[in-house]
Amino acid sequence: MKKIGIIIFGLLSVFLAKAQQRYELNSGWLCANVKEVSANGLQISEKGFSISSWMNATVPGTVLTTLLNNKKVPDPFYGMNNEKIADIYKTGNDHYTYWFVKDFDEKAIGNEQVWLQFRGINYKADIFLNGKKVNQNVVEGMHLRSQFNITKLLATNGKNRLAVIVHPPDVVGNPNGGQGGDGTIARGLTTQYTAGWDWIQPTRDRNTGIWDKVTIEKTQSINILNPHVITLVPGKRLAEGPQKNAVVKVSVEVENPGLKPISGVLQYELAGQVIKKPISIKPSEKSEINFPDFALQNPKLWWPNGYGAQYLYDLKIQFISNAKILDQESLKVGVRQIDNIWNEHTKSMGAYVNGQKIFIKGGNWIISDAMLRFTDARYDAEVRYHKDMNLNLIRIWGGAILERPEFYNACDKYGLLVFQDFWFSGDCNGRWVDPLKKDDQWTRRKYPDNHPLVLTAIEDQIKMIRNHASLAFWCGGNEITPPEDILQPLKNDILPRLDGTRILFDFSNSDEMSYNTIGGNGDGPYGIQNPVSFWATKTYPYNSEVGSVGVGDYESLERFIPKENMLAPQFKEKPDSVWDYHKYIGYDEHINPYGKAKDAKDFAMKAQLVNYDQYRALMEGFSNKMWDWYTGSIIWKTQNPWTAMRGQMYDYYLDPNACLYGLRKGSEPLHVMMNPIDSMVTVVNNGFTTRDNLLVQAKAYDMEGKEYFYSQVFNSIGPSSVRRYFPLNDFLTKLDKKEGVFISLKILNEAKNTLSENLYWLPGKDGKYTGLQKIKPVTPTILASEKKKGAVIVTLSNDKDNPVAFFNRIALIDAVSGQRILPAFYSDNYISILPGESKTISVEYTGNQKTAIEVYGWNVERKRVEVR
Structure with a gap:
């Protein structure tokens, strides 16, 4: 009987193999500019038509990606190279209109059906197969899947040729420096950021191409x-x-x-x-x-x-x-239920998952790569970084795309809720008067031109991603609703019919999400702030965008800034042209208390101190008023799809900076912190249960490393709550450390294990970090070992007679080339080692190369240690 069962299982497997086969057409494509080809699609798709002189094409990908891969254009992410690439607004659409051809083997046997599937083409296309046209109507719209039954069009010998002509958006917009350029890019159903924004320069081909997967699927009947x-x-x-x-x-x-x-x-x-x-x-x-x-x-x-x-x-x-x-x-x-209950106290939306209220700690996301070079591995790494920041939500901004299923797979895996905008933005779609826009507000308010196409695309894209556990909320658009004849069907028909469980916010900072009693736009601010302001100034109760700076470290800057442009920006002075082109925003007076930057390397190091302090304070300040002032906050923004210098916890190359680790610290589920207004030691518990027998401890260290014990107290904290424990005002006054002091806070359990720790560096009475500028150098002991491939353990130890080994960056590098291994995931970074203590950090990576660890800090010389 067992043998018969095995035979039946084997037969079913054979039937299944015949019943369904799905594979991607992701290599072997060739392309040519439309001006170089005199034939039509019927001719080109015949096997006898010669394409031997055509250029290798990147599919999925954009025309610009293909040109870059063929070295026809320079890397637009480096230096001022983007200025050397012809912009479609000046060249005309034919310059970026291309034929794409792919030969493939396939035929249908018996009742088999063969389906050709495009997951995204930007912007219009006609499709031909073996001398016949596939599509009856022009394929139009970037945000729309297309499927065709090609069974009867396949060659009898199984040797097929597919030819696709791809046209850019009809209206590409003038990249005149405005948000979305002159705004007209929004007349089509395409990516608005490609005409330029305050975090990116214009994308020259406006993302034209077969930008998403092309798939062949075989079914039975x-x-x-x-x-x-x-x-x-x-x-x-x-x-x-x-x-x-x-x-x-x-x-x-x-x-x-x-x-x-x-x-x-x-x-x-x-x-x-x-x-x-x-x-x-x-x-x-x-x-x-x-x-x-x-x-x-x-x-x-x-x-x-x-x-x-x-x-x-x-x-x-x-x-x-x-x-x-x-x-x-x-x-x-993923089995879960997401509800939204209005919090009458805060006047904002409250997110509930499985009946438990969730304090939203989120990041805004644009797109993984401005040239749409998506990979599963990159998606996984980027979302994992958000997990490592202790965030629980990512908002997808409306000027880009509905994210791909692979992105959602990573969010499902790592537990990131997703707040998904549709394709509208106040900048292009008419919320404000804007002298850089071509059309007036009333005209822009009706963008895009083809409303039925938008509704068709919305239905399709909802079906594509609605099963993901991570998808939490829908949003009509960024800072503006869609036009009424799109919004009302979306609210009253499409979502109830196709989803039915998720709330739709009309727009990203609407009163139904976060009632705006303060005035202004209902989000922001976006520039650098005094860290105290995050604690002291009440902002919007569920802030969809609150941001700051984000310059990477020196190694990051070297990847896209030429050596001759490595000039440290100074407060109140115009930055170098390349820094300016890459959207640098000033750190203002926040660098100078550490000492005026001597050069770019010195600036980058001091910027990391500011980065860490900014984002730790941001999330601590919001958490301090959890359920009182706020139900959540979403940072603008946590990643960059281009080599810009603002709003990023890691750079385009997936190298994290101190923003990530400051935010990670401030977002801990169980977290001890010090209120900078009254020096009150405070604990936040985001969990669902009471935490008992917690020992909360506070100490101070001067710049010589001398310890000053203040207090430790056993106590408990209830679920999803904030508790104030004791002030440090009198203690700090008595210390009277004129040049600054370190404050060490810890939470210990009964086994004396550290559950949370936090180190603040306080300036002197004059607001300057004079003590840090004078602190003696330290040479910590560094050990690095790898017990299993892909997992490195690093231990830093500081002698008890030393001062604090302050603000150490750990970097995993290739032992041969000396280059950083990216991405790499650190359990913590930019760490400080107290006198007489050790810290152990784990690093995970993918690869087979021989590795080493590089460590450097504020008062720690750069040192390289081979991984044992």
Whole structure:
């Protein structure tokens, strides 16, 4: 009997292999500019047409990426190179209109159906296969998938040629220095940032190209499309322990492209249970099938980062007829419920997951790469950095794209909720009077030109990403709603019909999300601030954008600034032209208290101190008023898709700076901190349970390393709360350290393990860090070992007679080239080692190279240590 079972399983596997095959057409493409080709698509797509002289093309990718990869243009991310590339506004659209051709082997056998799928083309396209046109209507709109049944167009010998002509947006916009240039880029359904913004220079081809995946899928006589999974988790849950049932609702579209009706069983499998439904699909029919609700017993729940695990179930949907699997789809499902409850005290939206209120600590995201060079690995690394910052939400800004499924896969994996904007922005779409815009506000308010296309794209893109556990909120647009004839169908028809569980905010800083009693735009500020202001000044109760600086360290700057332009910017002086081109915003007077920057390397080091202090204070200040003033805050912004110098926790090359680790510190789930207004030692508990028997400790160290013990107290703190413990005012007054002092705060448990620690460096009475400028150098002991590949352990130890070994950057490098290994993930960085103490940091990376560790700090000379 066992042998028969194995045989049946083997036969089903064979049937399945024939039933569904999906692969990408992601190599072997060639291209040519439309001005260089006299033939039409019918001719070009014939195998006999010669393309031997055509250029290698990058697909998926943009025209600019292809030109860069063929060394036809310089790297637009380096120096002033972007100025050397022709802009489409001046050249005309033909300059970036290209034919793309791909030869591939495929044919249909028996009842097989072959589907050609484009996940994104910018902006218009016509498609030809083997001398025949594939699309009846022009493919239009960047944010829209296209699928074609090409079974009857395939060559009988299986040797096929695909030809696609891609046109840029009809209106590309004048990149005149405005946000979105002259605004007209928004007349099409495309990326608005490509005409330039205050964090990026114009993208010369406006992202023209077959920018997302091209896929061939083979099915049998049934095609399963657009599965939809909803999970309901009633009640208030804890992350650990047994769970009451959750409800799972599943529906799916089933298409029969053939000429005969097909009957069978549609089923899905989840957690070892199979739910079935017999159905019959008529010829040329597509039907949406709803399964009965399924009660999932003792579910493993999905939680946002910092609150619990991110468990993902495998769910498989199959159509079976006559013991054959005709088609199947597989997806990952996170069981959770997201609700939004108005907080009457703060006058803002409160996010709840599985019945528990979540204090939102988020970052704004533009796009992974301005030239759309997306990879699973890059998405994973960027989202992991957000996890490492102890954030729990990413907001996708409306001037770019609805993010790709691979991005959402990473957010599902790491527990980052996603706040997804649609494709509108106040800058281009008419919120403000703007002399740099071509059209008036009333005209811009109606952008894009083709409203039915927008509604079609919205439906399609919702179906693409709606099953992801991480997708939390929808938003009509950045700082403005879509036009009413788009907003109302979206609110009243499309989302209730296609999603039904997620709230839609009309726009990103709307009163329904965060009631604006302060005035202004309802978000910001964006420049550098006195760290005290984050604690002292009440801002919007759920701030969708609050930002600051973000210059990387010297190694980061070297990657895109020529040597001759490595000039330290000075307060109140215009920066170097390359710094200015890459959108540097001033650190103002915040550098000078550490001593005026001598050169770019000195500036970059001092900028990291400011970076750390800024973002630690930002999140500490908001957390200090958790549930009193605020229900959340979203930083503008946490990443850059170009080599800009503002609003980034890591640079374009995935090298983190001190912003990341300052934010990581200030965002700890259990965190001890000092209020800079009254020096009150305060503890924040973001967890769902009371933390008992916590020892809260405060000490001071002078610049010679002498310790001054102040106090330690046992106490407890309730769930999702903030508690003030004791002030340090009198203690600091008695110390009277005129040139500055270090304050060390710790939380210890009964086993004397450190649960949270925080080190502040305070200036002297004159506001300057004179003591830091005089502090003696330290040579800590550094050990580095790798017990398993990809995981390095680094220990730094400081002798008890030394001063504090202050602000040490740890960098994992290639032992041969000396270059940093990127990305690399550090459990902490920019760390300080107190006298007589040691710290151990873990570093994770991918690769097989021989590694070394480089360490340098404020008063620690640069040292390299081989990894044992």
